[in-house]
Amino acid sequence: MARVLIVGAGLTGSLCACLLRREMPDKVKLVVWDKARGSGGRMSTSRNPDNASSLVDLGAQYISASSYYAQSHRSFYEELLAHGVLEPLDAPVEGMLDKAGTINYVTPLGMSSIVKHFLKESGAELFFNRHVTSLFQKGASWEVHRKGGEWEEFDAVVLTMPVPQILQLQGDLGKLLSASQKELLETVSYSSRYALGLFYPPAAHIDVPWAVNYVANNACIRYIAIDDRKRSRESPDCGPSMVVHTSVPFGLQHLEQDKEAVQPLILEELNKLLPGLPQPRSVKCHKWRYSQVLASVPDCPGQMTLHAKPPLVCGGDGFIHSNFDGCVESALRVFDVLKASL
Structure with missing residues (x-):
């Protein structure tokens, strides 16, 4: 063997x-x-x-199946759907480029x-x-x-x-x-970027009309998702969770800095974009040196x-x-x- x-x-x-x-x-x-x-x-x-039921996806956010791959890789999609690993993405998304025939999926468990x-x-x-x-x-x-x-x-x-x-x-x-x-x-x-995962207390509320937002014309932040809303798993017992991805130029500019020095810069910009955000209970900062293949x-x-x-x-x-x-x-x-x- x-x-x-x-x-x-x-x-x-x-x-x-x-x-x-x-x-x-x-x-x-x-x-x-x-x-x-x-x-x-x-x-x-x-x-x-503080609560293992509350999740954020720090890397890939959802699966986009083109009509070609939905057919050629159909057995894998069917397997993951049958096991409840994948579900269709039904939450509201702002700023995403729609491609004809593409089906988007999320993962209930991350x-x-x-x-x-x-x-x-x-x-x-x-x-x-x-x-x-x-x-x-x-x-x-x-x-x-x-x-x-x-x-x-x-x-x-x-x-x-x-x-x-x-x-x-x-x-x-x-x-x-x-x-x-x-x-x-x-x-x-590869592109490089930072990702923040923010976990909020159960009583917190994030008052935005979307689950996912592709941010335009911001030098620091490119993507924000209310992660539990994206996965249609909002629960008052857990409190909301959020993920923030920086732009590639920002990631490259700060690539060799310590995460502890970069995290406050991202949080400052996030609070400018979404004033009135509640205070997170905990924050995780991750540096993706190798993010997406360019x-x-x-x-x-x-x-x-x-x-x-x-x-x-x-x-x-x-x-x-x-x-x-x-x-x-x-x-x-x-x-x-x-x-x-x-």
Whole structure:
């Protein structure tokens, strides 16, 4: 039985693990490592420290299915809808560009519930705080080293972290990358931004007519959502929750600053935009150094195979395009490579 390591507990990694379990249950032993403290990747959901029922999505906000992907990825949408992971977005949205034939979905239990669903289906051994630093080929296997821990051997490795983090890996990766592959990977770029999650006390009320607002002509803030309203889960017992995303230029301008220094700037601007906001009980500030893919690997089918035997495969939205369906397509292409190899 092949021991397969998937690095990254985001959407691509979790779905790839799920596909391997369903299609090759007697041929693979699945292990997932993530350097974070929880699963989700850029589908991150944060909980109110005073009430676990109150959530905010700090990364991806909802799923937009084009007519093409609604059909080609229909089985995944139907599965998530059947399990109550997805629901149609019915809340009022201001400033969103409507695209013909697109269906928007929200997640009642937060965006990370999509990843958690596929991880549960995969049955993979899941380990957090596992930061991969280097890989070495040892005959027919990979010796994978991590920060502050023992190395382990695997028969196949899948890398789904952001492309700049793949390029930072030490060991044999530099020798395996061809000059053309390295050049292609170096063209990948990401936007950067900050996200605030604000949790309000049960008696608080946010008096706006929308659930989601795309803010125009503001140098700091680009997006605001009353997050529990967006998910149609308002409850007087929990109190409202809000998420704020900054503009990309603001994120880039303040990228190297500490979050503690940037958070007051965002809150000041938020109170100018929405005067009279109640005082939040708690605030979480997150810096997305790698937010959305601005430029993916050109002419890439969703994966890049760095080594065939033993398999070392890269996947994620950096190898196709930055949204739910890009990650699904990448997971399918990585799975194809592993299935043929293993």
